[in-house]
Amino acid sequence: MSQSPDGTVVVGGTYQVGDWNSKIDVKDREEILKNAFEVMPSLKIAPVIGEWVGQRPGRSEVRLELENVELNGKKIKVVHNYGHGGSGVGLSWGCAETAVGLVKRGIGCLSKI
Incomplete structure (x- = not known):
């Protein structure tokens, strides 16, 4: 929960x-x-206000990192945030905060997390 x-x-x-x-x-x-x-x-x-089904491919560990990749000859930055498996909702708040920090770092707002 x-x-x-x-x-x-x-x-x-x-x-x-x-x-x-x-x-x-x-x-x-x-x-x-x-x-x-x-x-x-x-x-x-408590009332049930919604239900959904999500596909949650699991991994041995969460991938949460900034990566520099090349796409069509152009270098771009990608933030990976996946692999939470059945713990995605519980981990979402902390992982989202970390992902925002990675995005800021990727666009030059922060020198490090």
Whole structure:
């Protein structure tokens, strides 16, 4: 579970290797909510304001870095921020902050992070 700055609580995440289903799965929803209610029973009265399915290819570690690449003969800077697997929502706040720092560094706003 992760609480956003506006007080919304994000509940969920699954780890299903090779599952590329992009539709909401009722069994997954029930399992996610059951587990969340065990941890925080007060969520039982909270309204569900949205659901989504994301494809989260996992890696052995998150890739979060600035890279200089060449594209069509032009040198460009790319910020990589992926590989969070089923922990993407929980890691998103810190990783996004780091990615912003990398972008600023890439465009010359900062000498280092």
